[in-house]
Amino acid sequence: MIELQRIIIRQGLCLRELLARMDEGSAEILLLVDEDGRLVRTITDGDLRRLLLAGVALEEVKLELPEKAPITALEGTDREQILDLMKQHDVNHIPVLDTARRPVKLVRARDLELPILLSTPHMGDQELSFINQAFDTNWIAPLGPNVDAFERELAEKVGVGHAAALSSGTAAIHLALILLGVEEGDKVFCSSLTFVASANPILYQKAMPVFIDSEPETWNMSPAALQRGLEKAARDGCLPKAVIVVNLYGQSSDFDPIVAICEKYNVPLIEDAAESLGASYKGQASGTFGKLGIYSFNGNKIITTSGGGMLVSDDAALIEKARFYATQARDPAPWYQHTSIGFNYRMSNVLAGIGRGQLRVLEDRVDQRRAVFERYSDSGMGGGGFSWMPEASFGRSTRWLSCGVFDTEGAVDAQRFIERMAEHRIEARRIWKPLHLQPLFAECEYFPHNENNSVSDQIFAHGICLPSGSNMTEREQERVIKTFNEIFAGF
Numbered sequence: 001m002i003e004l005q006r007i008i009i010r011q012g013l014c015l016r017e018l019l020a021r022m023d024e025g026s027a028e029i030l031l032l033v034d035e036d037g038r039l040v041r042t043i044t045d046g047d048l049r050r051l052l053l054a055g056v057a058l059e060e061v062k063l064e065l066p067e068k069a070p071i072t073a074l075e076g077t078d079r080e081q082i083l084d085l086m087k088q089h090d091v092n093h094i095p096v097l098d099t100a101r102r103p104v105k106l107v108r109a110r111d112l113e114l115p116i117l118l119s120t121p122h123m124g125d126q127e128l129s130f131i132n133q134a135f136d137t138n139w140i141a142p143l144g145p146n147v148d149a150f151e152r153e154l155a156e157k158v159g160v161g162h163a164a165a166l167s168s169g170t171a172a173i174h175l176a177l178i179l180l181g182v183e184e185g186d187k188v189f190c191s192s193l194t195f196v197a198s199a200n201p202i203l204y205q206k207a208m209p210v211f212i213d214s215e216p217e218t219w220n221m222s223p224a225a226l227q228r229g230l231e232k233a234a235r236d237g238c239l240p241k242a243v244i245v246v247n248l249y250g251q252s253s254d255f256d257p258i259v260a261i262c263e264k265y266n267v268p269l270i271e272d273a274a275e276s277l278g279a280s281y282k283g284q285a286s287g288t289f290g291k292l293g294i295y296s297f298n299g300n301k302i303i304t305t306s307g308g309g310m311l312v313s314d315d316a317a318l319i320e321k322a323r324f325y326a327t328q329a330r331d332p333a334p335w336y337q338h339t340s341i342g343f344n345y346r347m348s349n350v351l352a353g354i355g356r357g358q359l360r361v362l363e364d365r366v367d368q369r370r371a372v373f374e375r376y377s378d379s380g381m382g383g384g385g386f387s388w389m390p391e392a393s394f395g396r397s398t399r400w401l402s403c404g405v406f407d408t409e410g411a412v413d414a415q416r417f418i419e420r421m422a423e424h425r426i427e428a429r430r431i432w433k434p435l436h437l438q439p440l441f442a443e444c445e446y447f448p449h450n451e452n453n454s455v456s457d458q459i460f461a462h463g464i465c466l467p468s469g470s471n472m473t474e475r476e477q478e479r480v481i482k483t484f485n486e487i488f489a490g491f
């Protein structure tokens with residue numbers, strides 16, 4: 001909110017003083033009032049610029065400004081009416097006056113706009129009916145018909161043998177590690193450029209993460225860095241128990257070389273497809289390339305159950321075992337008997353109902369997110385000074401988040417850019433800070449793309465994610481483009 005006293009002025013100021021006040025007030029407008037504090041007129045920075053261009057001296061007090069009645073609103077006028085006034089008169093500021101015509105506040109267009117968020121839930125038509133079924137049949141439990149059906153339907157959709165619905169994607173990664181026998185002191189390789197949830201479960205098992213850099217073509221795990229890492233681990237006689245490969249922002253990793261390298265060293269692969277449900281690699285669904293794959297249905301994902309995850313595999317025994325661990329590892333005995341450590345990781349039957357409805361609109365959500373990205377990229381945002389995350393020709397990304405990097409030679413600071421977007425009520429975020437740079441993992445080994453080039457460091461330093469929700473209106477997308485370009489031009 002603009003501090004009114006900084007922009008209210010009285011007669012008798014010279015051009016230099018007006019320019020200084022305009023600069024201080026940082027509102028691109030001054031409010032000229034009479035001796036009783038009543039609004040006489042508004043003075044815009046354009047008015048002052050035109051005086052300068054006309055050669056008016058800086059010390060001149062008698063300024064000839066064009067006659068113009070100020071566009072104002074009375075106290076109590078609602079948001080919609082003020083927005084209409086702004087549109088009608090093509091102005092970005094409206095002074096709000098009391099009944100004596102004294103300014104009480106200045107409203108800017110940007111203060112009235114609703115916030116545009118990065119990625120919000122987008123429900124379809126059928127979620128509620130599946131939830132209602134759960135209520136009608138009293139299946140309000142972490143098991144039930146919706147859970148069974150959601151597992152079956154998701155497995156069918158991605159073309160995998162078996163699936164276990166869980167409380168989160170993180171839980172799915174944790175169980176995947178347990179199923180592969182990861183224990184204290186074991187090594188687990190993991191993509192570095194990702195959300196911390198990809199690697200936290202390695203720590204739950206007291207194992208040691210080793211981080212692998214990205215390649216520039218996909219921003220995903222660099223096969224070259226993976227090869228070097230496994231070569232060294234083999235030489236040292238301590239190969240990892242698993243490799244966690246993350247598919248970033250909706251795009252699949254380059255699995256042909258990654259699978260070949262893992263097979264060469266006989267290390268099982270876990271595919272973290274939390275962000276890439278709906279994407280494909282050479283026609284095969286993302287999430288189905290590893291011994292085990294995981295998805296997340298967190299609120300910000302392409303489809304959501306408000307919170308939830310899925311573990312998938314072609315190995316029926318592994319998934320059966322996952323369900324066992326996810327329900328407190330209860331032995332088949334007539335009483336409560338436990339031999340192994342278990343977890344409370346199952347998905348609720350109510351939330352699985354949301355998942356069933358969401359699964360039916362997955363393709364639409366992919367198309368809608370891709371359309372947001374295309375609108376952005378077709379607009380030429382940032383000219384040559386901003387490059388979008390590349391989409392490799394081997395697959396189809398969902399463009400879960402539209403993201404890109406500012407030119408390393410340019411003047412744009414990613415953090416300041418995001419702060420400026422926030423001033424316009426538009427949420428943008430930094431690219432994940434690579435895990436090898438996190439204090440939590442300071443002791444961990446790291447293999448960059450090549451000896452002198454850490455690709456993920458560069459992407460983090462210069463990258464941002466933009467609002468990408470499948471439910472964004474065209475007007476919201478246009479607002480993002482316009483604001484992005486205005487801020488970009490100001491750097």
Ligand SMILES: Cc1ncc(COP(=O)(O)O)c(C=O)c1O
Nearest residue numbers: 168169170195197198274296298
């Ligand atoms: C790459 C990645 N892995 C794992 C997760 C964890 O999923 P969840 O939030 O469902 O635990 C997320 C997202 O939250 C993610 O983006």
